[in-house]
Amino acid sequence: MGDARHPRRTVTAHDQAEERNGMTPSNDEEAWRRARDEARRWVRRKRILFTMLGVYAALSVMWLFIDLADDSSGFWFYWPMLGTGIGVAITAVVLLGVGGVFGVDWEQREIDRYMAHGAGQRPGPLVRDNDVADMPPDS
Numbered sequence: 001m002g003d004a005r006h007p008r009r010t011v012t013a014h015d016q017a018e019e020r021n022g023m024t025p026s027n028d029e030e031a032w033r034r035a036r037d038e039a040r041r042w043v044r045r046k047r048i049l050f051t052m053l054g055v056y057a058a059l060s061v062m063w064l065f066i067d068l069a070d071d072s073s074g075f076w077f078y079w080p081m082l083g084t085g086i087g088v089a090i091t092a093v094v095l096l097g098v099g100g101v102f103g104v105d106w107e108q109r110e111i112d113r114y115m116a117h118g119a120g121q122r123p124g125p126l127v128r129d130n131d132v133a134d135m136p137p138d139s
Helices: 013-022 026-067 078-096 104-118
Strands: none
Touching: 026 078
């Protein structure tokens, strides 16, 4: 049914051909794990945002019904909707990185900057792993 690395996964002819060629899935396992972790974070952020949007919609309906049941001459329900809507919009920008603000690239740059600072290096642009292969050897 499966192999030692993934016991529930069915081994296909493609997998067997890759192993015969010396190309095992473990070569890209770290990149796959990073991509899966990033996807998991993205889905978690979307779930949080959708939960907040649901709460916002429920509160808006509640404020509307309270305002309609009230005997006041004017409507006021849109004021709390406006304030809460601004908060939801700011949260969406922070969670999803709308427009590149606080996005994944920003997060990675901040992590790199912190790691460089912690290692006693000056914060700045760091060389990525795939850039190291293109660099000339030290003399």
